[in-house]
Each structure stands twice: as C-alpha cells, then as structure tokens.
Amino acid sequence: MAVDKRAARLGALALVAVILVGAIGARLWFLQTVQSTAIQEQVNNGSIRTQLLVPERGRIFDSQGRTLASNRRVLTITVDRAVIRRLSNRTILFTRLSGIVKVPVQTMEARWKDGQYSQFLPLPIAEDVSEDTVLQIESRSEDFPGVRGEEDWARVYPYAPLASHVIGYMGLILKSQEAEFKAAGYLSNETVGQFGVEKSMEAYLHGTMGKVVYQVDSANRVVREISRVDPVPGKDIKLTIDLKVQQYAERVLETELRARRQTDDPTLMAKNPKLKDGTYKFVEPETWFYDKDGTEYLPFPAPAGSVVMENQDTGQIVAMASYPTFDNRWFTVGLNKSKFQQLFPVPDKNDPNRADKSILVNRAIQGQYNLGSTFKPFVAYSAIQSGLIDPEATFQDNGSFVLAIDKDKCNQGVRCEYFNALASGTGRPAVYGPLKLQDALAVSSDAYFYRIGELTYLKEHDLLGNELRNFGFGSKSGIDLPFEFSGRIPSAELKQQLITAKVLGKGESPNYLEGDNVQLAIGQGLLAASPLQLANAYATLANGGFLNRPHLIKAIYQGGVPDGYPGYGDFSEGKATVLQSFDAPETVKQIDMPGTTSLPILAGLERVITGPGVYFPDSFYHTTTGQQLFHDYPNDTLPLAGKTGTAQGSQSKPWNDSSVFAGFSVATDQPDTKVVVVAYLEKSGYGAQAAAPVVKCMFEALGGKVTMADVNIADPLDQTSIYAAPSNVLPADPANTGCLINPYATIRD
C-alpha cells in the first residue's frame, strides 16, 4: 500500500516531466518548422551595419561675412561593440590600440562603461586622430577586428576669443537635457550648443543626421550598400555683430577696467569718507589704501563690465562685450576638471568684499544691475505722460527732498529726507536751485526725481513701475540668446517674493512704500535691469517710441555657404541663399511719444554731452555730468545725447559705485551710425569716470576720429595658459586711448 502510494507520487513527478518536455517540444516544433523561414529571412537581412552620417554643423558669420564659427573634419577611431563584449577580448584589443591611438586602456574601459555612448553604434575610442593612425589600423584589420576610422566634425572658432559670450560654446548633452534632445533625434554622445548663439540657434545649426545601411558578411566586411540617406548640413547664420566694432568694444572695456584698477591718480580713485573725529568711516583691505594729503584713497576693484551697441531703428546688436571674457576654444579641447577649475574659478560667495569675477556669464544680458541716473529719462517720460509734471515748470532744488508725510513717522525712524549726490568741491549735497526738466536731466538732480517718485506714488502706488514696463524693463527683451535676465520692477509682490527668498531681511516691510518708489525714481533700490534692457529702452526713446525686439541674428542661410577670402564666407550674388532675414525691425510695442514729452527729455540728454549746466546760486556754475568729458568730442560730426549714472553698491561705500553710461546718436542723416551704446562697469566709480569714456571711445571710433584696428585670425589656443582668455587691450598709443582719459570727471551721477 505504502509502496503504491509512493509509486503514485513518482507518477506525479513523471507527469510534471512530461508536461515540461511537452512544452519545450511544442515550442521547438513551432519555431523550427512554422517560424523557421521567416526568421531565416530576418537573419539574412539582419547582417547589416548601420552607420550614421553626422551633418556638418551650420557656420556662424558676422555681419561683414567673417567666419566666427566653422568646422574641421576629424577622424575618430571606433570599435564594434559585439567584438569587445567579453572582458578578456576587450582588454586585449584595448591594450593593442592604446599604443597607437595614445589613449590609456583605463580611459577606453571607462568609455565602454559610460552610458552616454549609444549601445547601437560602435564605441568611439579616440577622436581627432591622424590619417596615418587610421591607415595603420585599417591595414592590420586582422589584428583589430571591428576597429574603424570614422569621419566626424570638430568646431573651430577662427577669431576666438572675440565675441565668445555671444557665439557661445558647445558641450555634451547634460543629464537634464537628455529627454529633450533624445526626442529631437540626437545621439546621446553628441555635443550641442550650451551657451550663446550656439545654444539659442541649436535647432538651425544642427542639421539632420544621415544614415548608410551596409550589408556585411560574417567577418563584418561590407558586401554592399543597402541604402543611404545623406546628412543635411545645418543652416548657416549671419549675426548682426560687426567683429571689428566688437573687438574695439572689448578692448576699450578691458583697457578702461584695468586703468580703473591700476591707477595711482587720486582724482580717479575712491575716497574713504572721514568722520568728524578724524577717523575713517569704512575699513577695507589695507592693500587698497593710498595715502595722500591725509585723506585715504583707493583704486576701484573694477572687476567686470559690459558694453552693448544697438541700432536704434532695427534693434540689431552691433557689438556686445562682456568682461571678464573667455576663449570658447577651451570647450573644444576636452578640459579635465582641475584645468577647468583653474581657468574658470568659482567666486567665493562668503567673502563680501570680493567682486564677482565669474567668467561664463554674459553680463550684457545676465547682469542684474541698479541703473542709477541713466534711468531718469524714463521716469521723466512716465511723469509727463501721466500729467504729473510740466517739463517747462521749475522746481526748486534745495539739495534734498522731504517727503510730504506725517512728521511723527519721521521721528519714529522712517526716512523722510532724501539728499542729492555730494558735490566734489564742498563734500556736501549739491544745490542746483530752480530747475526745469531738461536742467534736472543735464545736471542729474536727484531731488527733482525724488519728487516724481512721490507724485507718482501718491497718485497710484504702482503707476511709475507700470509706466516703466513700457520701455521693456521687468521683462525679457527676447534677444536670440539663452539665459537672459528678465529684470525686476519693484512692487509689493516682488518685495514679498524677495522676503520669502531671504534676499530682503525679515525686518523689511512687505508693503510697497513711498521710500521704495522714491528710490526707483533715481534707478536705485530694488530695481534691476540688464545693460541690454537699458540700451533697448534708450533705443525706444531715440526712435520715437518703437520698442523693438533686439536681434543678434541678421539672417539664416541655406547650409553650405562657400568660403571666400580667408576668414570670410562668400556671400556674393548667387553664392548664398537667404532662408530668413531679420533686417526688418520686430516691433513689440509702440508707445505714445509726443514731441511735448520727448523733446524736453532729449534736450536735457543733449545738454549732458554739450552743456550748458546751471548757475546757482547766482553765478556759481554747475557743469553737466558729461560736459567736461565730451569737451573734445566732435559733436558736429556725430551729434550725441546721453546720460550718466552711478549705481550705489553694497553699503553705499564709494568704491562699490558702479559706473553706467548710455549714449545715442541724434544725427538723423547718418543711418549707419544711428546706434545706442550702453556701458556698465561694475565698481568702477562715477558714471562719467569709467563708463562714459568707454561710450565716448565707441562713438569716436564710429565717427572716424579714432581708427579701429583690423581683426586678424587668432593664433592657436595656448593650452598651457592658466587664464580663460589672454589680455586684450588697446595698443598703448595716445591716439587710441585718448578718448578714455578724463581728468575732470569728478561729478557724481
């Protein structure tokens, strides 16, 4: 009985065996009879090799046809993945290859494991190898199974480091971008534009991949070509930048910043304010101090700055410089981490006195700045348009402005009295007497604008802010560059945001107060804008109220514009096909600008350049802020208007003053030079001391008084350098640098 039971159980086991064997038997029969032919066909067609053909990336030209970015053919060594799937095979092959391609075995192994290289394509082992290396490998194919030389492209920047912030650079696809680029059909190991025009125009520049499908035999040799789709090269792009002007702007900017840092002339330095007891108000690093006549002076840190030149009518950007700058060729040579950190040091945020020297920031569009008095024309416009002031009526400037609020509040510590900037002679706030609007702009009276701040606030808290948005402040200009700063117009909402983000202290009121509006009226306080926004706003003022979208792209061409004169593309008739042109201005908004509003403002801005200032008291002459600097400027050839600005920095210390100047041509008969130039030099002194000379140089160059040097194709990148870009200053020739010298400019604002 017991035995029978066991036999039954053994029978159950046998039944399981029969079922399992039956299952594989059935599957096997189906596979080897019914499906066999179909799979046989798949296998025959399956012995194919797909090779992707990388398109040539679109090139970038300047407005004169200079080749700013181009491509060079390079050879890459790749290995078929199937051959090296086993570790032992891989080690043998990598060891053999490493001597020839000069890449360590560990590096190859790391690439094998790295997920960024496609699993469907041969693994790239070494880029940019010589023709000889490829020949050497392919002639010994039995020793190097699956190893091939493939053609690829490398980016070159013939005029680097000029305009690097504008042109940008390329880099590997970041983790955060993977999904987006994968969807667009990119390979995971492709390099894509990561900054500047390279990034913003990626979709045009990239082109479309081609593909060849080969049938291969068992030894992976090509038997025949099954199909071929040629790659479509990327579109070529012409910028509005004129590299000659760009080079000059970069040189003027850097020359001026270096001069501000290195000067030993006390009139060009920052003064350490002395207290009544004879001690000094601020304490700063000793190395900054310079003793003379018992007063302490120190040079400005002048770490950074930017220059923007924009066409008033079209919004086209002729030059856009940002300092410190870099050579974008660094991103094509495969920097390692330590070299990258050496070239692009991270600013130490814990050191309050250290100026921001970050390099990979285009300050012209990413700078988040107070604008100081350069903001006043727009405040004036807002006040006139709202009917709050009569530009011809006079206002008595007593050197300060007292808010018309409850005096009790003043006693409780609310700031009620706002002062003019200090006059250089007396060390006390300047007093300008009775001022019309154009006088107030010419001498840059703060009191006049404090009053506008109060008037607009009392009418409607957000009135001034909303009017200023008409000029594009507080929103992105829409320029064809990535990472643009949208700017900040203060409001109750913004204050609340800043308090939440802990930018403002806890003690700050979350309400939008009158004091905030009064600060805004002179371009201080919570206002933030980029130099490009300022330039575009001045362009709107100068062209009669057309707020245009600034453009860096002049036109998009069919890919494959032929080479012309060395360093240039050939854009002559019939050689290049325009796909899309951006020459016509793209007006975002037209704002109301009657002559009754604009003429007094323009008159004031012209007097900034030419004078006269105002007499008060009696015959005491107050010069306009730009009059002394521009006294030798040929205003008859290229007449200008402009405005200085000094943006107070951290704790209002004198050496934290940033220098701003906006100037524009008012010559209606000279369309070629109808431009706005804005210069912003961080921590470099008064507007007339640093930024105004830069703008003056730019206009003298445009007007022909100063000659701009020709642009030459760059020397090869010095890879041993420890600097992101070599020094690029004006030649030490008085004829060139004369426009920068301003021994008289001691006027604040």
Place this chain on the structure above:
Amino acid sequence: MAFSVLNRRPDSGLGNVRSSPGAPSRNIDWILMLTHATLVVIGCFTVYSASRTKGVNGPYGYFFVTRQVVFIIVAAVAMMIVMAVDYGWLRERVRFLYALTIASLILVFLIARANNGAVLSFNIGPINLQPAEFGKVTVLVALAAFLSEDGSDNVNYERFVGALWLGGIPTVLIILQPDLGSSSVYVALMMGLLLVAGAKAKYIAMITLLALSTVGAALLSGLVKSYQTVRITAWLNPNSKDPKLQTYIFQGRNALRATAIGGLTGAGWLQGKITNTKGDIPVQWADFPFSAIGEQFGLIGCAVLIGLFGIALFRIWRIAHLSRDLLGTYICAGVFTMTLWQMFQNIAMTLGLTPITGLPLPFISYGGSGTLTYFLMFGLVQSVHMRRMR
C-alpha cells in the same frame, strides 16, 4: 571491497562461484550509462562547434573542448568512486558535508560583499569552484537522508519544517550571491523530494509561496544586484531600446534565431550562420549550447537530444522505484527533479519561454563544476541501482 568493480575479473560463466547476481558491480544500469555517455560526447562536439570560431585574440579552436574533456575525465573518475561506495554510507557523513557546503556558501557571500559585486566561485589557480554547484549534491543527500530517517511514508509538520530549514538556508545564501538560477534548482529539489516523500499538497504550495516571496523580497530590497533583475526586465521587454537591457535582449534574440533557422534538419555540422561565425551569442558554449545543436542539426537533432534526456530521466525514475530503501528512492527523485528542471530551464530560455539565467544544460554545457556535479549525481543513481538487491 569498495573498489572491486575496478579489478573484477570477467565472469567465466554461470558456474563462477565468486559471481553473484546481486553483486553491485554486476548491476550497473548500462542503458543509463550509455545515454549518459552519449550526452557527454554530444556535449563535447557542441562546445567545440559553438566556440571554435570565436574570440578576439584569434579563434578559440580547441581551447574550450580540450578543457571540457579534462573536466569529463576528472568527473568520470569521481563518479566511479561514488558508484563504488554504498550510498548508505553517506547517511553517516552527510552532516559534515552539509556543514562544509553552508560554510563555503557563506564564505563566497562574504567575499562577494567585500568585493562589492557578484562572486560565484573560488578561484584556485586555473580551477574555479562554485559551491552552489557542489551544494546540489550535498543538499540532495542531506534532504533525502533527513526525510527518510523515520521510515514513514508521510511527512509530518516537524519534518516538513526541518526540511524547509535544510533546503532553505543554502537557497537563501545562493539568492544573496546573487544567483537566482542556481537557487531555483534548490527550490525544485525541495519540491520534488517533498512530493515524493508524501508531503501534503499545502506544504508544496507553501514552499512555492515562500520561494516566490523570497525572490520577490530579494529583488525589491535591492540585495540582489541589478544584473539579475535586468535579465528578467529584458525578457519582459524584448523590444526595449534601453542600453542596459540590450546585451540580454541581443543574446536571447540571437539564440532564439539560431535555433529557429536550423529548421527541420539543420544547417549541418559547422555550417551554422550564427553559431559557427562570429560572437553573436555571447558565451554560447556555456549558456546556449542548445541553440548550437538547433542551428546545426535542426528539429531532428533537438528531438534526439531531448529524447536522450527523456531516456535518462526514465531510467532514473525507474531506479527510484527499484531502490532497496527510501534513501535511494529520494536520491533518485532529487536527481530526477534537478535534471529535469535544469534541462527545461536552459532549453526554455533558449526558446524565449523563460528569462535568461546562467543555468547550464547538464552534460552539454561547458563548465567544470557543473559537469562534475552531474557526474556525481548520476553516480549516486547508479549506486542506488547497483545495490537495489542488497
């Protein structure tokens, strides 16, 4: 005495008084032995055909088959020793062998942790020993001895729990190695033995549940390295473009294709388009030998191979009936279950029915530990047959 099988003089006729019908040496199951030998020879040819053209540093040629022949010679000697010993003798020593197995599994596990990766074997010079393979034999004998101890024809609860511990400990250690494939063999062994020993259906169900939940927990807790889960994911998503899955999808798909294109009669010896060219099926000689047979010899070749396994299994099943005692029955039932499961899993994964595991096809796949293990197990079965009349 034990080695008398080796020095026995040929029978000189019925009148030979020293000869007895019950002598172990006269009771070898020659049908099983012949099937076994045929499988081994087919294995050598398969390993040779699947490996000769591959390898980056020149083709492997005879490299793997030479080693396999050496393994077979060593394994055959070991098998003869096992056959010469009465399997009852093992009942007394099995505690020591079992302890040794557990110790070596723990050691491998610790080494693996220290190396932060999967280590399945000890490397001693040119030989590497996989405890999970040899463990199949010791755990088989230990379980069989334990279940047959009280001579009962039913498994009570205490004995069931004891068997669960005996088999469960090595299984969990192997899951942690991580080697899901080998651990599945242990689970199959436990289920087969308990079924034959008369465990209630609910006990069998409980083991199935436990095995599934252990595997599930091991996968979800991340204790098992990702490459194990990747194989399962790859099997479930044959069209995935995920690079991590590609290797396994590629391997499995090519093995399936190779088998399929063999058709009815196969491409012929060394004429396979996939098997006999470049390395389209990684480690085909160890993991996918069935696809090599399928491509070269077609449905007929495959049927012959499965038929040979069927004969071997039938002989083992028969010996389980003939055994003189419960221990012998259980040993045969265990060998039957493990052989059946490994054969099924290896062929089924080649045919895309189950996920890819590293389980070798007994006697056909290249590999020292696996070959030796199955020779030892078949030696035990022969030992049961040889002593059925004592």
